[in-house]
Amino acid sequence: MLEAEKTIRVEDLFKSHFHQLYVHAYGWVRDEENAKDIVHDAFCYLWENYERYEKEDNHLLALLYTLVRSRSIDYLRHSQSRENYIQEQIEFDDSNRSDYDDYDDILARIMSAIRRFPPQTRRIFTECILHHKSYKEVGELLNISPLTVKTVMARAFKALREQREFFIPAILLLLAGL
Numbered sequence: 001m002l003e004a005e006k007t008i009r010v011e012d013l014f015k016s017h018f019h020q021l022y023v024h025a026y027g028w029v030r031d032e033e034n035a036k037d038i039v040h041d042a043f044c045y046l047w048e049n050y051e052r053y054e055k056e057d058n059h060l061l062a063l064l065y066t067l068v069r070s071r072s073i074d075y076l077r078h079s080q081s082r083e084n085y086i087q088e089q090i091e092f093d094d095s096n097r098s099d100y101d102d103y104d105d106i107l108a109r110i111m112s113a114i115r116r117f118p119p120q121t122r123r124i125f126t127e128c129i130l131h132h133k134s135y136k137e138v139g140e141l142l143n144i145s146p147l148t149v150k151t152v153m154a155r156a157f158k159a160l161r162e163q164r165e166f167f168i169p170a171i172l173l174l175l176a177g178l
Contacts, residue, residue, distance in 0.1 A: 006047075006050050006054070009050075009054075009060075010043065010046060010047055010050065013043075013046075013060060013061065013064065014043055017061060017064065018039060018043075021039045021042065021064055021065065021068050022035055022036060022039050024065060024068050024069070024072075025038040025039050025068045025071075025072050028068075028069065028072030028073070028075075028076065029072050029075050029076060029079075034075060035072075038068055038071045038072055038075060039068055041067075041071055042064050042067035042068045042071060043064070045067055046060065046063065046064060046067070113159075113160060113163060114126070117156060117159070120142075120152070121152050121155065121156050123142065124138055124142070124149055124152045124153060124156070125152075125153065125156045127141065127142075128149070128153055134146075135147075135149040135150050135153070136149075
Protein backbone atom coordinates (compact mmCIF):
# COMPACT_ATOMS: atom_id res chain seq x y z
CA MET A 1 0.00 0.00 0.00
CA LEU A 2 1.20 3.47 -0.76
CA GLU A 3 2.03 5.90 2.01
CA ALA A 4 -0.67 8.28 0.78
CA GLU A 5 -3.36 5.58 1.04
CA LYS A 6 -2.17 4.67 4.53
CA THR A 7 -2.32 8.32 5.54
CA ILE A 8 -5.84 8.76 4.19
CA ARG A 9 -7.13 5.57 5.84
CA VAL A 10 -5.63 6.33 9.27
CA GLU A 11 -6.77 9.97 9.11
CA ASP A 12 -10.29 8.85 8.23
CA LEU A 13 -10.33 6.45 11.16
CA PHE A 14 -8.98 9.19 13.42
CA LYS A 15 -11.53 11.80 12.34
CA SER A 16 -14.51 9.50 12.45
CA HIS A 17 -13.72 7.44 15.57
CA PHE A 18 -11.45 9.46 17.85
CA HIS A 19 -14.30 10.65 20.05
CA GLN A 20 -15.77 7.15 20.42
CA LEU A 21 -12.37 5.73 21.31
CA TYR A 22 -11.77 8.61 23.70
CA VAL A 23 -15.06 7.90 25.49
CA HIS A 24 -14.10 4.21 25.64
CA ALA A 25 -10.71 5.05 27.19
CA TYR A 26 -12.26 7.60 29.54
CA GLY A 27 -14.67 4.95 30.76
CA TRP A 28 -11.65 2.95 31.89
CA VAL A 29 -9.26 5.56 33.25
CA ARG A 30 -11.59 8.42 34.30
CA ASP A 31 -9.02 11.03 33.32
CA GLU A 32 -9.37 13.25 30.23
CA GLU A 33 -5.70 13.78 29.42
CA ASN A 34 -4.72 10.17 29.96
CA ALA A 35 -7.69 8.99 27.89
CA LYS A 36 -6.54 11.23 25.03
CA ASP A 37 -2.98 9.95 25.38
CA ILE A 38 -4.16 6.35 25.30
CA VAL A 39 -6.17 6.90 22.09
CA HIS A 40 -3.24 8.76 20.56
CA ASP A 41 -0.91 5.88 21.44
CA ALA A 42 -3.33 3.41 19.85
CA PHE A 43 -3.35 5.42 16.62
CA CYS A 44 0.44 5.71 16.68
CA TYR A 45 0.70 1.95 17.06
CA LEU A 46 -1.70 1.46 14.14
CA TRP A 47 0.32 3.91 12.03
CA GLU A 48 3.62 2.19 12.79
CA ASN A 49 2.22 -1.31 12.20
CA TYR A 50 -0.32 -0.60 9.47
CA GLU A 51 1.26 -3.00 6.99
CA ARG A 52 0.63 -5.85 9.40
CA TYR A 53 -3.11 -5.07 9.59
CA GLU A 54 -3.95 -3.50 6.23
CA LYS A 55 -5.42 -6.74 4.85
CA GLU A 56 -7.94 -6.69 7.69
CA ASP A 57 -9.18 -3.24 6.74
CA ASN A 58 -12.70 -4.07 7.98
CA HIS A 59 -11.36 -4.86 11.43
CA LEU A 60 -9.18 -1.81 12.04
CA LEU A 61 -11.79 -0.19 14.27
CA ALA A 62 -12.03 -3.37 16.35
CA LEU A 63 -8.24 -3.39 16.57
CA LEU A 64 -8.27 0.22 17.79
CA TYR A 65 -10.85 -0.61 20.46
CA THR A 66 -8.71 -3.54 21.57
CA LEU A 67 -5.60 -1.37 21.67
CA VAL A 68 -7.40 1.32 23.67
CA ARG A 69 -8.75 -1.22 26.15
CA SER A 70 -5.37 -2.92 26.67
CA ARG A 71 -3.56 0.40 27.04
CA SER A 72 -6.21 1.58 29.49
CA ILE A 73 -5.76 -1.56 31.56
CA ASP A 74 -1.99 -1.12 31.45
CA TYR A 75 -2.42 2.47 32.62
CA LEU A 76 -4.64 1.35 35.50
CA ARG A 77 -2.17 -1.36 36.51
CA HIS A 78 0.68 1.11 36.45
CA SER A 79 -1.36 3.66 38.42
CA GLN A 80 -2.34 1.03 40.97
CA SER A 81 1.27 -0.06 41.34
CA ARG A 82 2.32 3.56 41.83
CA GLU A 83 -0.45 4.11 44.39
CA ASN A 84 0.50 0.93 46.23
CA TYR A 85 4.15 2.00 46.26
CA ILE A 86 3.27 5.47 47.56
CA GLN A 87 1.02 3.98 50.25
CA GLU A 88 3.76 1.56 51.30
CA GLN A 89 6.24 4.42 51.51
CA ILE A 90 3.85 6.47 53.64
CA GLU A 91 3.29 3.52 55.97
CA PHE A 92 7.04 2.80 56.08
CA ASP A 93 7.82 6.44 56.85
CA ASP A 94 5.19 6.54 59.58
CA SER A 95 6.51 3.38 61.19
CA ASN A 96 10.10 4.56 61.02
CA ARG A 97 9.41 8.14 62.07
CA SER A 98 9.53 7.04 65.70
CA ASP A 99 13.04 5.69 65.04
CA TYR A 100 14.17 9.24 64.28
CA ASP A 101 12.26 11.00 67.04
CA ASP A 102 15.15 10.43 69.43
CA TYR A 103 17.84 11.07 66.81
CA ASP A 104 19.44 13.99 68.67
CA ASP A 105 19.51 12.05 71.94
CA ILE A 106 21.04 8.97 70.32
CA LEU A 107 23.59 11.06 68.44
CA ALA A 108 24.57 12.89 71.64
CA ARG A 109 25.07 9.56 73.44
CA ILE A 110 27.19 8.22 70.59
CA MET A 111 29.34 11.34 70.47
CA SER A 112 29.74 11.20 74.24
CA ALA A 113 30.93 7.60 74.00
CA ILE A 114 33.39 8.53 71.25
CA ARG A 115 34.74 11.42 73.36
CA ARG A 116 35.54 8.93 76.12
CA PHE A 117 37.92 7.07 73.80
CA PRO A 118 41.65 7.70 74.20
CA PRO A 119 42.81 10.52 71.87
CA GLN A 120 44.47 8.21 69.29
CA THR A 121 41.45 5.88 69.18
CA ARG A 122 39.09 8.83 68.90
CA ARG A 123 41.11 10.28 66.01
CA ILE A 124 41.27 6.96 64.14
CA PHE A 125 37.58 6.25 64.71
CA THR A 126 36.61 9.75 63.59
CA GLU A 127 38.74 9.57 60.44
CA CYS A 128 37.41 6.13 59.48
CA ILE A 129 33.75 6.63 60.32
CA LEU A 130 33.00 10.33 60.07
CA HIS A 131 35.38 11.13 57.24
CA HIS A 132 34.88 7.79 55.43
CA LYS A 133 38.58 7.10 55.05
CA SER A 134 40.06 3.67 54.54
CA TYR A 135 42.38 2.05 57.06
CA LYS A 136 45.23 2.60 54.62
CA GLU A 137 44.45 6.33 54.27
CA VAL A 138 44.21 6.79 58.05
CA GLY A 139 47.44 4.85 58.51
CA GLU A 140 49.24 7.11 56.06
CA LEU A 141 47.74 10.22 57.70
CA LEU A 142 48.88 9.18 61.19
CA ASN A 143 52.08 7.38 60.14
CA ILE A 144 50.92 4.01 61.48
CA SER A 145 50.24 0.74 59.74
CA PRO A 146 46.79 -0.07 58.34
CA LEU A 147 46.82 -3.18 60.54
CA THR A 148 47.17 -0.96 63.61
CA VAL A 149 44.23 1.13 62.41
CA LYS A 150 42.21 -2.06 61.97
CA THR A 151 43.08 -3.22 65.48
CA VAL A 152 42.19 0.14 67.02
CA MET A 153 38.87 0.18 65.17
CA ALA A 154 38.07 -3.34 66.38
CA ARG A 155 38.74 -2.25 69.96
CA ALA A 156 36.61 0.88 69.54
CA PHE A 157 33.67 -1.16 68.25
CA LYS A 158 34.14 -3.66 71.05
CA ALA A 159 34.08 -0.84 73.60
CA LEU A 160 30.84 0.49 72.11
CA ARG A 161 29.30 -2.99 72.11
CA GLU A 162 30.25 -3.52 75.73
CA GLN A 163 28.39 -0.37 76.70
CA ARG A 164 25.21 -2.13 75.50
CA GLU A 165 23.67 1.27 74.93
CA PHE A 166 24.14 1.09 71.24
CA PHE A 167 23.34 -1.16 68.38
CA ILE A 168 26.42 -0.96 66.12
CA PRO A 169 24.61 -0.86 62.73
CA ALA A 170 22.53 2.02 64.06
CA ILE A 171 25.72 3.84 65.01
CA LEU A 172 27.15 3.36 61.55
CA LEU A 173 23.94 4.53 59.88
CA LEU A 174 23.71 7.58 62.09
CA LEU A 175 27.33 8.52 61.65
CA ALA A 176 27.34 7.82 57.92
CA GLY A 177 24.63 10.44 57.52
CA LEU A 178 26.71 13.16 59.15
